[in-house]
Amino acid sequence: MDNQAVKKKPIVLTESLNVIIAFAVVSVIGIIIIPLPPIILDFLLVFNISLAIIILVLTLFTHSVLEFLSFPTLLLITTMFRLSLNISSTRLILSEGDAGQVIETFGNFVAGNNYIVGAVIFIIIVIVQMLVVTNGASRVAEVSARFTLDAMPGKQMAIDADLNSGLITEDVAKLRRSNLEKEANFYGAMDGASKFVKGDAIAGIIITLVTLIGGIAIHSLQGGFTIMEAINHFGILTIGDGLVSQVPSLLISVASGILVTRTANEKGLGDTIGGDLFNTPQVMFIGATLLAVFALVPGFPFIPFMTLAVALGVSGYLVNEGQKGKVKEEIAMQVQAVSAQEAEPVEETASQFQVDRIAVEIGYGLIPLANEDQQSNLTNQIAAIRKQLSYEMGILLNPIRIRDNLQLGQYDYVIKIKGNEVAQGVLYPDQFLVVEPGGIEEDITGTPAKEPAFGLDALWVNEKNKEIAELHDYTVVDPLTVLVTHVKEVMKTNADELLGRQEVKELLEGIKDQYNVVIDELIPDILQLGDVQKVLQRLLKEAVPITDLVTILETLADYGNTVKDPETLTEYVRQALKRTIVKEHLDREGLLHVLTVHPDTEERIASSIQKSTQGSIPVLQPQEVNALFDNINEQTAMLAAQGIPFVLLTAPKIRPAMKNMLSFNFPELAVLSLNEIPNDCAIESVGFVSINE
Structure with missing residues (x-):
């Protein structure tokens, strides 16, 4: 009972929080309609300022946008909250000539009993927010959204390549795809959410003007104020009202700008900026020297320039000494590591001597085909065919080892299975292979060859003759595709040898969540894992895909009690897969x-x-x-x-x-x-x- 209560507690808290947020969002509309007493308005204005400060500080401590995905929605809610408070304060100013202590204090403190000064400061804040912060953040969000969407296919291919090559697990790949989608959605939402802030600033100006003109007109004509008294009184209140609204708006605009300009980083913003600005002591020494020169120029204030020059020079010295200490420490650690390696014998494991299930060895002239800086390279293409064969044949293939072999010819390659050469060929990286199943009859200059995967007559031609071949509808293949196709056919032909007990176990574990009944019934009570492997190998040897693994296992469970011969069991399975x-x-x-x-x-x-x-x-x-x-x-x-x-x-x-x-x-x-x-x-x-x- 206690465990159930503990498990249900987070759900209850989450549901309660959802109800509170829903009530708060609906209450924002209520604030616009229902008149608020000055004391409640003061409390809500203080809450608005506090919320803006919290959001700004939170963006400074986030490492990437993925940690603050709710920001676009929060931006809309806070904008509506500010506008509702602005409308409510306008109602109080126009109706009672008073809007509470917070607005009055803001007006008197900032304006200094001079509403013209306050008006200038208010206008400056609005201009900075609209033209500098909000405009820049909106543009960054727009460009980031566009670039993120354009880069999604390439990033997804990179995730698939890492998954197929075995560098990451399926769970990690799912997490990366999810984060990629969330990042694209965030920048897209921020592109639109930035428009809320622009509209908020414009609405704030209009509300402020309406409040000022309306307050002066109403209370000078109906409230017993003279024109100058109304201008002075309502000028201070209006400016205070505008500042109370625009200061939190500016804080959140700055927060949005910081968030969309952040890059994914394990360090905080302070560590990142500090590391970038104060990581090169030579720059700090040059800056200190220039400040000292300015301090000596007649007419320039000596104390500020010289103080900063000394501070910058001392900081540069400390950074330089710290870097020297780090270098010495790294050298000492390297020496210690080398000494430890020399003192302790290297343990050799059995896995170091095991041959790869499948490997591709290339001559030094073909190494550029495996260059990972290229978008289409040998590693990516082989990872793609591994995935394709998994879907076609139903087997999980181990990563394929690609290595250079200086003993091969410059443009030669060999394909090995379990350390033994099963296929070889020759490629010319700067040429193209022209293939025509019926034979090449046109007069095309090239080097005669055999297409390695299917043994068709072919020609290696240069770029010029490639265009001639394409005009005559011949199949023209680049060297990388020739090699990848050959590897694929070798893997299909020898799929039975590539399917070991470990691969069979992984196949069964992959479907066990859905079909655990048949697996538990079959293994080990009826057949051993090795018996299932032999049947699957016989099917693959005759190019029968094992994608319908459930039917195969059910058939083996039906006949496995009375038949133990793998050949006979395979025939029963073949009949089920007719x-x-x-x-x-x-x-x-x-x-x-x-x-x-x-x-x-x-x-x-x-x-x-x-x-x-x-x-x-x-x-x-x-x-x-x-x-x-x-x-x-x-x-x-x-x-x-x-x-x-x-x-x-x-x-x-x-x-x-x-x-x-x-x-x-x-x-x-x-x-x-x-x-x-x-x-x-x-x-x-x-x-x-x-x-x-």
């Missing part, structure tokens, strides 16, 4: 073209299947295997020439063995079973294969 598998192979009309296996061949393969640690594989005679491969080669060449997408359709019992046998010679050929075809999918047979010569 729509996901088939949709990748449909043509534009939604038709699935299939090569079928001759019934005799299916029977022959089924009778020769043997199990191994790598899965099922048919043990056929060499001539049978050659005849089958030749038949498939002939069929695929004919269909590829016609541009028809197709799959090999087999009986469910031989599908795994058939795929394993064909994976070395036909890695891109998709092998599907009849159980993996949805009932509503239209099928068209485009041929059949057999082992008969």
Whole structure:
């Protein structure tokens, strides 16, 4: 019970504060309508001045605008509060010839019993507020809002890049995006809120003039005052009324200017300004010398100039000595750190010797591609494809290591998986790769090459020939895109090797909040984490995305009690993912073209299947295997020439063995079973294969 009471207490306080604020805002309108006694008006005027001082001091101690997001709303409320008090005091002045002690004291103290002096001071305050403070703050808020909105896409991309590269967590990324949105909203709100202050100043002038003219007219004609007595009396009251309103307004205008000109800084305003102004002793020495020279000039006051010169010189000396002490302290700490490193042996951890899951090594001529000062660089692009593959394949990929390798050629690069080279290529940073799937027939000068990701014929051309290629509708690719595309295809092809137990665990933890029932049921009571990993790897090896992880886990939970063989479990999962598998192979009309296996061949393969640690594989005679491969080669060449997408359709019992046998010679050929075809999918047979010569 006590814990519940403690938890509910902040909520109750928050609700009470909301009610109080709502009541206060509505009361502002009431002040305009309901006449106030002078003593209550005095109290509210003092409260207004105190609130303005608190807001000003608070802006001096904020480190960024994110700490005072309510300021635009507060600016509107305080403006309306000031205007309501101004109207209420005007009513008292016009009706009773008195507006309380605060206004009268302000008028007498500032004006010095001379309403002309008070009027001049009032006008000066209004001019300073409107033309200097408010105008400048409004312009800064407008420009800041524009620049903040323009910079949002770049900042969001930087946040995504840090998240994809593993530098920050998802929670930190969400916080940064939220702060970025709040900052943009703040400057946008301040751009409009500054107009309230301008309107407040104009309204203050009008109310002051109305009060002065109305008070003189009413009380000279009806109240028994002479013209001069009315001018003197109501001049003092009017000026006091105007100053009581405009002084808090000026304070809040200064606060708004300070807030919108602040930059995000961990230090307070005093530390920031002090560090900027008094951080260079040479400047202070020069200033002290110039002040001393002015002190010696005939006619100039000696004492003020010389006093400031001495103070500035002493300050410069103290700052200089302090900096020397800091340098000595830093050197001593560095020496101590080096000594400690030499005295203590460096502990080597196992993680220092582990190879990266995937790494890209580049020659020294390709280092500019990884320059982080460029908006589009290798690091950002690879982070983007990691995120893209996560959405396409459903796997979480570790950050990719990018390093230079002086043993490579100047423009060479290699892609390694688990420390072993799986792909390599050559790039020319100052040239472009021209690709045309059907072959380049136009007379374009360039260096013949192969597009590394897909093995297409291509040319490396210069800037001039790039324009010629674009005119003939060839695909022109910059070197960075060539490398990034190659890395992406290598990652897709080897996705099964990149999915370790740690990655599987992170995948499961990512959906556990929503689907904890199936995960708790499956692991570890039915299957171990390693068994789930093997099924997922088999799916990825055949380019089946694991984005529908819930269906995969539910299928494993259904069959895992009776079946422990990963290959058989994978077949059950594939049948559950039939729509996901088939949709990748449909043509534009939604038709699935299939090569079928001759019934005799299916029977022959089924009778020769043997199990191994790598899965099922048919043990056929060499001539049978050659005849089958030749038949498939002939069929695929004919269909590829016609541009028809197709799959090999087999009986469910031989599908795994058939795929394993064909994976070395036909890695891109998709092998599907009849159980993996949805009932509503239209099928068209485009041929059949057999082992008969």
